[in-house]
Amino acid sequence: MIELTKRKKTTLSIAACLIILVAIYVGNMLVPPTSGMRMLFTVLEKGSIYALVAVSMNLLNGFTGLFSLGQAGFMLIGAYTYAIFSIPVGMKDSVYQYFDGGLIKFSITEKLGSALGGVMGDFGTMLGEHIGMIFLMICAGLLTAGVAALIGLPVLRLKSDYLAIATLGFAEILRAFFQWKAAGPITNSSNLLRSYTTYDTPLFPVIAAGICIAFIILLINSSYGRAFKAIRDDEIAAEAMGVNLFKHKQLSFIISSFFAGLGGALLAMFQSSIASTPFTSNMTYEILLIVVIGGIGSVTGSIIGAFLFVACSEWWLRGLDSGTFLGISAAFMRPGFRKVVFAVIIMCIVLFYSRGIMGTKEFTWEGFLGFFKRLFTGQALKGRKEKKNKSSKNNHNTNTDNEKEAQ
Numbered sequence: 028m029i030e031l032t033k034r035k036k037t038t039l040s041i042a043a044c045l046i047i048l049v050a051i052y053v054g055n056m057l058v059p060p061t062s063g064m065r066m067l068f069t070v071l072e073k074g075s076i077y078a079l080v081a082v083s084m085n086l087l088n089g090f091t092g093l094f095s096l097g098q099a100g101f102m103l104i105g106a107y108t109y110a111i112f113s114i115p116v117g118m119k120d121s122v123y124q125y126f127d128g129g130l131i132k133f134s135i136t137e138k139l140g141s142a143l144g145g146v147m148g149d150f151g152t153m154l155g156e157h158i159g160m161i162f163l164m165i166c167a168g169l170l171t172a173g174v175a176a177l178i179g180l181p182v183l184r185l186k187s188d189y190l191a192i193a194t195l196g197f198a199e200i201l202r203a204f205f206q207w208k209a210a211g212p213i214t215n216s217s218n219l220l221r222s223y224t225t226y227d228t229p230l231f232p233v234i235a236a237g238i239c240i241a242f243i244i245l246l247i248n249s250s251y252g253r254a255f256k257a258i259r260d261d262e263i264a265a266e267a268m269g270v271n272l273f274k275h276k277q278l279s280f281i282i283s284s285f286f287a288g289l290g291g292a293l294l295a296m297f298q299s300s301i302a303s304t305p306f307t308s309n310m311t312y313e314i315l316l317i318v319v320i321g322g323i324g325s326v327t328g329s330i331i332g333a334f335l336f337v338a339c340s341e342w343w344l345r346g347l348d349s350g351t352f353l354g355i356s357a358a359f360m361r362p363g364f365r366k367v368v369f370a371v372i373i374m375c376i377v378l379f380y381s382r383g384i385m386g387t388k389e390f391t392w393e394g395f396l397g398f399f400k401r402l403f404t405g406q407a408l409k410g411r412k413e414k415k416n417k418s419s420k421n422n423h424n425t426n427t428d429n430e431k432e433a434q
């Protein structure tokens with residue numbers, strides 16, 4: 028067993044992150060826009076966003092034991108908050124054409140870009156816009172957390188399925204509010220919000236999601252995280268140990284919603300236009316499916332599940348809808364067949380990995396390096412042979428005992 032000090036683990040983690048970021052940057056520069064490999068960057072961007080939202084949901088469902096289904100509603104708040112306050116003033120009349128240019132007559136990203144641009148030129152404009160983007164993301168998360176705090180006051184007194192139904196209902200109410208015509212001067216009703224500021228490199232969502240997930244990991248490993256796990260395992264025992272149940276449930280609910288709002292803001296940037304229509308219960312079920320596939324109670328599992336889900340649904344299985352897949356053509360490969368195959372894959376994962384791909388385990392450098400050490404030294408093969416011989420010996424002993432009993 029390989030043992031590493033905390034300093035070595037930190038060094039390896041930083042080095043791995045830098046290598047990944049440099050690879051993404053170089054790949055983005057070298058791969059032509061018309062190349063089929065551009066889908067890799069789409070998977071990286073959307074996968075990072077879904078990973079963040081899945082980890083935030085896992086914090087609530089997997090680590091605190093609260094079955095909530097309101098993630099789509101919280102993402103909706105974050106997405107709209109970012110889009111509304113970053114649409115340039117010159118585009119307001121075009122975007123809010125049915126509502127006299129809308130109620131919000133300013134753009135935060137535009138104001139910050141103009142302020143820094145007057146001092147530092149074009150670089151200042153770009154810097155100001157990016158600062159505005161980050162500021163709006165944080166504001167989107169804070170607004171979402173505030174709404175979650177209000178919602179949590181009544182619903183967190185419920186348990187199990189009742190909590191799930193209540194949060195799902197609130198998410199649908201939020202979606203209906205954003206489509207309400209009376210709220211149109213702000214939300215544009217059921218019309219698209221577009222022309223707002225977006226990022227220009229796939230590194231942005233990857234870095235943003237990575238920082239947020241790192242914060243969640245630190246939280247899980249803190250005293251608050253241990254309190255969340257205690258509530259999940261046994262509420263009565265946790266309360267007897269002095270854990271304030273409602274306070275910690277509300278804290279977990281608010282933090283989870285905050286990061287879901289950030290994820291919604293990133294999703295708005297990724298899509299370049301946003302409407303409330305896609306933020307249905309189906310989106311929540313997709314996030315829940317990612318958590319289940321990866322493993323409830325595993326941050327690593329949620330990240331792996333998010334990238335696998337996005338890669339399968341957006342890239343690897345896309346040929347099944349066009350009639351040709353891996354050079355094979357068939358009449359049954361028609362639009363919608365991809366979903367059938369994807370459903371079969373998910374069922375297989377659930378059947379053979381009932382606790383998810385990772386279960387409750389997490390990625391560790393000791394396990395990672397130990398795996399390659401066993402692989403290259405042949406210990407893995409030796410271990411499998413020993414296990415096989417031991418199994419054969421046990422079967423032989425069992426057969427011998429059965430023969431003796433028969434005699």
